[in-house]
Amino acid sequence: MLRCEETAVFPDEARRRGSVLYRTLIPPGLRDQLKALTGPLFICTSLYGVPWELLYDDEEFWGLRYAIGKRIMMSRPLTMAGAAALRSRPRALVVGSDPRGDLPIVHSEVERICETLERFADIGCVSGKLASFDEVTAYLREGFDLIHY
Incomplete structure (x- = not known):
């Protein structure tokens, strides 16, 4: 859906798919509590690659409703x-x-974030048309202590 041209039906299709994700992943008993939450949402899960920002709770996309943080929980240790x-x-x-x-x-x-961080860290920055999948992936291979996206 995100790799095709934008069409007039895109917003409705995004809401439909986001709603399916929401109903599939969020237990009914937790939905009202989450809708009442006004602060950031920190998600700890073993599910890798879930686009939590695209969940649609019949009112709003989670990426617009919450400042989302994610932590992947693994049952096996990472290999270094x-x-x-x-x-x-x-x-x-x-x-x-x-x-x-x-x-x-x-x-x-991006400029403000880089200016703030450069006092504490060596900065790599990719933005605008240069922020392609291939370019960002190449940067990620270099290894960073902090990633802001």
Whole structure:
């Protein structure tokens, strides 16, 4: 759905699919409590790759309703490729995406975040048309201590 051209039915289709995800993943007894929540939502789950921001609760998409944080819980330990090199400063990657060019705030937000973080960390930044899947994936292979997207 997100990899095709935008059409007039896109908003309705996004709501329909988001509603299916919501009804499938969120138990009925928890729905009213979640709708009443006004602060950030931190999701701890073993489900990897779920687009929680796209869940639609018949009123709003979760990505608009909540500031969402995610933590993947695993039943097996992670295998490490090797010890990470110790650096004098942490490395941070800031990703700002606006593929259609209709989010003017993204550019200034990325600049503010980079300016704030550069006091504490070495910054990698990818934004605008450069924030393609391939480019961001290449950056991720470099290893960062903090990623903001």
